[in-house]
Amino acid sequence: MIFNLNRLSPKLLRVALLVIVLGISSYPSGWLFNSAQAEDAGNLYNTAVDIRMGNRYFERQCSRCHGFDAKGNDETGAPDLTGRLRRASSDTGIFSIIREGVPGTAMIPVATDVTNATVWQLVAYINSLRYDPASVELAGDAKTGGKLFAGKADCSVCHMVDGQGGRLGPDLSRIGENKTPEDLLLAMLDPDEEVAPRWWRVRAAGADGVIREGFRMNEDSFSLRIMDIDSNLWSFQKRDILNYERFEKSTMPSYAKSLSDGELDDLVAYLFTLRREVLP
Amino acid sequence: MKNATVQLASLCMVLSAGAAEEQLSAVITPAFTPITWERLVDARNEPHNWLMYSGTIDSQRYSLLDDINVDNVDRLEMKWAYQIPVIDRAETVPLVVDGIMFITEAPSNVVAVDARTGREYWRYDHEMPDDLRICCGRNNRGVAILGETLFMSTLDAHLVAIDARTGNLLWDTEVAPHESGYSKTAAPLIVKDKVVTGVAGGEFGIRGFIDAYDPATGEREWRTYAIPGPGELGNDTWSGDSWKTGGAATWITGSYDADLNQIYWGTGNPGPDWNGDVRLGDNLYSDSVLALDGDTGSIVWHFQFTPHDVHDYDAIQIPILADIKFNDRERQVMMWANRNGFFYTLDRSNGQFLAGKPYAAQTWAQGLDPVTGRPIRVPGMAPTYEGIMVSPPIVGATNWYSPGYSQDTGLFYVTSFDGEQEFFKRDEDYQEGERFTGGGGRYTSPMDAFHSSIRAINPETAEIEWEFPIMPRSSAGITTTAGGLVFTGSADGYFFALDASTGEELWNISLGRRVHAAPITFSVNDKQMISIASGNVIYTFGLRN
Structure with a gap:
């Protein structure tokens, strides 16, 4: 493992960040992580090597939910990490989520013996998946x-x-x-x-024999819900559907x-x- | 794009309107029609829907549905369950609009489901900053609807408008800066052409207010502070600059009287909660009900339940409005079981005190002044540095959970708690965005040592007519029906029905986790259903076929 010497000088700063992060865990439950209070000093582990290390850790520990491409997984509810992140707006925010997890979700914290350096490398990797639109x-x-x-x-x-x-x-x-x-x-x-499945079209006749057609808002094993061209919402039980056609093409x-x-x-x-x- | 329009038109079967739709609606969940203000005022007369947080603008939570009644309620069975994906406690009261149910979730999300099956149409996930200041968990209690738009409070103190057909975000307005300690959890109230909403943050030294917004744009129309500013009547009830950080949050939904054109809204504790030394005076309008002009928001009258509160006895209850016979005279009243342990009947046209008595254990007041309704304090019950035992405890004799009223029995129903707690005070300086409470409380006995019950109160006498004991303590709201029923839940995870006249238990089911919300009732395809949140799940019940 290669470390730049210049990383040692801000060591104290990293310690300070750690203290803040650990301090957060002592807030009453109901508080979310409070990373915005931490001074965002930027990630000190952001070289190409760090990104690669972060990638390696991600593939081993994170990809099961977030996917190897980090594009998320609807089934596990793991968000896409390649676009704008919804729960974190800074490096320290990402760090806190990895370190602390997200209460009430499947996003559990990394093990306590994972070093902060590794977490920062993960942060660097996640950041590398995005780019500055400006x-x-x-x-x-x-x-x-x-x-x-x-x-x-x-x-x-x-x-x-x-x-x-x-x-x-x-x-x-x-x-x-x-x-x-x-x-x-x-x-x-x-x-x-x-074409996202939400925008597939479905044509179905219910028990009344009337054919209705619309966008497939949601479909499961036993039921189907669509929105027709007039924005009416309709719900079908599949056992009542007389015929069913699905078009996976765009209307655009x-x-x-x-x-x-x-x-x-x-x-x-x-x-x-x-x-x-x-x-x- | 002409091509596209043609293509879309051809691919969607054009429905013949009118008769055919009506005929089919019995078979397939129909699309909902826009909710006008007239429909909201008259919501009781479309009992198949649950159109606002408290059911109707008078907040009685009384439904005219009677398919489920005292004779058959023991035939209820579960029809479906919806699991909220974010694990927290659900305090939501869903709306039902023509077969579609809108459920809010922790932290501040909404999902639209088929009310027959609980299966999803769409969801809206609110993006939240990571530095929330919230006192009591990640809760949201429900949405309001007007037209085809839902309005929701969010934990980051925003008000958002969401398209009820797609879940698209229409606008997002910051009501107050969350980093200063403001948050929002309550369902807004529609008043005519405005969205009226309050704010939470009474434990963070905020200055509470009630706002009205334009439903089309999210622009603020008026703001009425729950603490008067300098030069305004009542500002001198706060010593020094204490009014600036005096709390009086407005964190629950109010009620409206269309004839009087008055909005009624409860206000929370003065801050810091437990140390009154730094805010001498009555601290208006904390722990009060405010009657606001329905157009301008200006204060028409106020009634303060607990002047200079030092026990966190928020007047954060839902005002229930009814016209009842009082001393042989028809009166427009407001019924209020307060967190401070007293039940009040007020004349809602002018705020006059009509009746009031304790409905739960309380040791802080000798009683109420028979003319003004002002409490007569027991000396020496203020929190001390060492701690002093007072009843009700901080959670109150009741709290935010909705009470109910039945037009058939004329009784008011409330979840009540006979507890006590040691109150202590601390010296604290205000720091923006930090907790500012000046003390706290601790139980010295286990919860099971205390008594809780559903109590039915006669608003004319303020006497308790019956009570049904529960344990240990409940935070569930109450809904009544023309079927002679009172529905509510308990902290130990039961959902149950009582006879509204007698309090007799008629049916119960264990749902496995705390009921932290109020039930709603509605019907789809002429079948009455009843829904309740327990733990993270919305359960819906109907009669066995």
């Missing part, structure tokens, strides 16, 4: 893209952004957090490439021909700006 340079103009979104491209008929728009497609208010510009462009050129048209390359770039630029403002 560092991305895009050809398109976001402002023009925003006008296209509500105008010529008519996206807001189906998609909501910040509470405005339709219900016939995913809410895009935060789409920039977890999608790369490449993902966004691909989704517009070939919407069928990746390809924009490959209806928009110019420049317009697509503008839309991508706009969509990429859609993210929640960072919490203080």
